[in-house]
Amino acid sequence: MQPTLVVASVALFAGTALAGDSVTFHKDVEPILQRNCQSCHRPGQPGPMSLLTYQGTRPWAKAIKAAVTTRKMPPWFADPQFGHFVNDRSLRQTDIDTLAKWADSGAPQGDPADAPAAVKWAADGWEIQPDFIVDGPAFTVPAKPKSNVIEWTYITVPSGIEKDTWITSLEIRPSELAVTHHICVFFKPHEADAQYNTPVWVDRPRDENGLTAAADAGLNGKGLPESVLKGSSGVEGCYVPGQFTQNYALFHAAKLVKGGMDIVFQLHYTPIGREVVDHPRLGFTVAKSPAERTYVTIGTSAKSDAKSFAIPPNNPNWESPPMEAEFLQNVELVSMFPHMHVRGKDMTYQLTYPNGESETLLSVPHYDFNWQMGYDVVKPIKIPKGTRLKVTAHYDNSANNKFNPDPNQTVYYGDMTWEEMMFPFFSVTVEKGTDTKKLIRVLNGRDADGA
């Protein structure tokens, strides 16, 4: 045999062995966990276990394989066929294969010398560098509430913003991420009798089954409690696990906050077996020079009266009336945020342009109420006026839906989690000076306002 050939085949064999056989924690798995998992799976974060070390990760190897091969983790719900999103968390197939292979081969540690440098996570750092910070309410999350559920709570605080201010980003920082399911903030004009730091639950007359008789009672036409949110034009921003910041500057845009506003925190906590006090803060950056565009978040809704919106008992795939609207101005769409409750199943946003062409912007085929999530597009979608937006959604009111508290009920519209909503939010930017109150005309659904 010729010596050169021997060398070549040895080299080839060595290469295959490396790529094929020895998947180890430090060399192959740890970099994937750093990039995709540790943001949530480390102490103090919402993930139930820490994936910072080999010792911490090793017992979870099988569960990790199951979670990533079924794409349950990382949480990401957009159908990859439609749209490209900046905050896309989905794993590459090669990373899924590596994690599965590691679990299948007995989850070996490998050589610690192969480990990537540990990520330096800011302890409780801001993602933005806020120009000013609003102190949110302190909320005591009980160890174990009676029903094991803490209903959404609304608490108003003063904003301290005295004059009209253009903000370029907004960040919501809960102090206790492990209990914080979501926090959304609303601005509303200050009223003389404003009750600061007083928790408000939505309290409406209910029948013996705990259902509200008239689905719309007490709501302000946007699915929100009139008593606390009067004058508000809708949600301004939300914290959901892994997502703290809304950065309008990304789109060369800013949002106007009127002077003298109060801020309402909408709080949703999950008990974790010990009492915890969360004390969220809200940080803003302020435009140093005039922004080119105005950022507007729009909350819309399907029709919500009891005739239009009533999900029959045991129906596994009820189609809600759609939300349809027409754009009255040229806008650029930058973000979408589907919102339904525990029976929500899927939601799809579609555009039909004036030339008749249509495009699916976002499809969430397996909606999960536990993961409220915004989808921020990579490239703003230019929408000429006259374009129509249609949002469709389905609900699973059957016993197969493991989140369904009672498949034998007709479910009406309402803001409690056992009632339903069909509430597609989206955000657009418009040229400065555009009348943001007249951006859309609702053709089918409840009337909406810009915020």
Ligand code: HEC
């Ligand atoms: C945005 C935050 C977030 C990210 C990113 C994330 N997780 Fe999770 N993970 C959670 C939360 C919260 C839970 C518990 C609730 C649930 O299961 O939905 C969880 C649950 C899990 C579970 C199930 C634990 C059990 O009790 O069986 C596994 C396994 C898991 N994650 C692995 C991963 C892996 C691997 C990655 C990265 C590839 C990852 N997660 C990324 C937040 C996250």
